[in-house]
Amino acid sequence: MRAAVASFEFEGNSLSLRVTTRADFARMGLHEGAAVLQAAEGKDLALTGGIKALREAGVKVVPIFAAKGGAGGHIEDSFLGEALHRIVEGIAAALPLDGVYLALHGAMICAEEKDPEGAVLAALRARIGPAIPIAVSLDLHAHVTPRMVAAANIVVGYETYPHVDAYRTGACAAGLLVRAMRGEIRPVTRIRKYNAIVPVLGGATLGDAPMAKVAAEARAMERAGRALSVSYFPVQPWLDMEDVGITGLAVTDGDPAGAEAVAQDILDAMYARRRDFELLAMTPEEAVKAALRMEGRVLIIDTPDSIGGGASGDAPALLAAILSHAPDVPAALAIVDPAAVRHAEKLGVGAEAEFEIGAWQDTRWFKPVRVTARVERLCDGNFVYRGGPVAGATGRLGPSAVLRVGGLRILVASHAVYEHLDEHYAACGIDIGACKIASFKQLMNFRKLLGPGVDFIALHGQGGTPLRLQDVAWQHRRRPYWPADDRDVPERLPDSV
Ligand SMILES: [Zn+2]
Structure with a gap:
């Protein structure tokens, strides 16, 4: 048996001004x-898990395309066009196939196309016909949109936050695909959606956190x-579209009504x-x-300017607060500002000068912070x-x-890059310990x-990834929605094409 594999991953954000181009995908x-x-080899990616599961089942893997763009505002429509063409035509050229596995993020947006994954899947289904399981x-x-679900046979989402199960999720989706390819199951996927959004920060699945209980209910339903x-999809909440809301999803063996139920x-368990x-x-x-009153070390989470959520990473509000209230305390802060980097490079290590830092890309909420600083180190920023x-x-x-x-x-970087732990600090010689x-x-x-000895404080305020979702001036989200409106029975969003 032969299965084609591809990935196309990017998380969009309607509130962010960052535009992700082909060059950004090439960098990432x-x-x-x-x-x-080769790109997937040895990684913890969903794509890696999918490839491994297919190979272990004796399936010949046909690699087509992989593109990873991190998070940001939207991607250029021209790059969506290119990626869609390469995925769809690449898979068509690989026929005959017994199955297709795609690793997608699912919250991509473009300037024009607001459902890029739906567009890719619909085009793929139209091109390869109804018989090959996807x-x-x-x-x-x-x-998750009705168009995506209509085109795919099997959809599986990560269950953990922090995301530590991308590999396992890819393996799970590919494992079900193998069973479908062998004719052992006839998978059908259905979704249910509410006009509700929840803060990303509160959705951890560690310990007995609320979302961990939702995860446990999902596993119990499977058992x-x-x-x-x-x-279950708590959804990327910073998407200003009327069909965005928390989503429950199930895959059953030939039982659409059961999948809907x-x-x-699981949607009700989340709501x-x-x-x-x-x-x-x-x-x-x-x-x-x-933080100064607390014992031990404190991580301050700049929630409204989360790079991983698509914000620009250039908000200097916390920088200003540290300079005002804790100027002599050992502290580390990373911020994106390529002009400040160029200024430091021109001055050289050891030089002291005035810098204007932050709010260069996103000027809606803050002004740059002016500070006299010494250039302690210059680095290439790779980690x-x-x-x-x-x-x-x-x-x-x-x-x-x-x-x-x-x-x-202050670690001043040229690009807004997804933060995992302290790798970015360590790469530039900063020991957060x-x-x-x-x-x-x-x-x-x-x-x-x-x-x-290590605690955290979350910030609220304005930015591309604000914590308080009810404070955002949404243009397209319709009332009533949670958390602006509290209904025992919330408004349903469309769940089928
Ligand atoms: Zn995520």
């Missing part, structure tokens, strides 16, 4: 043909034999806990003052991720500089750094 990973297998793995934050696979039940996903948060000033969904891949901050002001080390305060522009992986 863009491969075709046999190079796809399996898809998605991120937990996917915006009870109600479905082959059950997924299970999708409804019932909606208040539990809300978290306490502080302004930057409150957070810095509180290897030690874990998470991109484990083993190279992160490229681009040319970077470490600026020193009192106790604070020696810092009372270390800041992060990410919402999930920091939890792996917590423990005895």
